[in-house]
Amino acid sequence: MELTAEIAAYRDGTGDPGRLVGEFRRAVLLVPLADGVAGAAGGLMSAVSGGIRWFYAFTDEEALAxxxxxxxxxxxxxxxxxxxxxxxxxxxxxxxxxxxxxxVNVADGDGSMLFPPVTSIVPDGCAVDTVGAEADAGMVA
Known part of the structure; x- marks a missing residue:
């Protein structure tokens, strides 16, 4: 199943967190460059919210558009x-x-998904949780 379908399944309560994270890891995502954006100094486009830097990523050119x-x-x-x-x-x-x-796909409302800095998503040394959280513990729909 592709990432957008896994996101939809997770959001409607029928998805599996492990499959969702696995599909996210396998997906080729389009990550806009910050060059050309007012006040940006190059690199990958991101924003900070709630003390977390969020990299924008999109499943296809239509989602980026x-x-x-x-x-x-x-x-x-x-x-x-x-x-x-x-x-x-x-x-x-x-x-x-x-x-x-x-x-992922932040402009798509019900089709968006955040993959936060928690165990089972990011490397353990970068995770903000410290005690064996499940892959879905920090996902925000």
Whole structure:
């Protein structure tokens, strides 16, 4: 099953957290670059909310376009990298000074999903929880 279908299943209560995280890790995600955004100094586009840096990631160009439109910035070019979800959490998140997670398809309301900095999603050294949490403990729908 693809990531968007796993997100939908999880959100309607029929999904499996382990399958969702596995599909996220296997998915090729489009991660916009911060270059060209007012006040950004390059790198991957992200935002800080609740003390967590959230990297924006999208399952396809249409989801990225909806994000651009929601920001009122659909008239400009949106350069992005195609990155495996596993690479984002295993290689990018550890480079961040502080907790970081991934926000997938954030402009899609019911189709969005946050993958927070918790055990079973990010490397243990980057997780904000400390005692064997299940993969779904910190997921926010």
């Amino acid at each position: 909806r994000f651009a439109q929601a920001r009122g910035e659909d008239g400009r070019e949106w350069p992005y990298l195609a990155v495996l979800g596993a690479r984002l959490v295993d290689a990018v998140v550890p480079q961040v000074d502080g907790p970081a997670g991934v926000a």
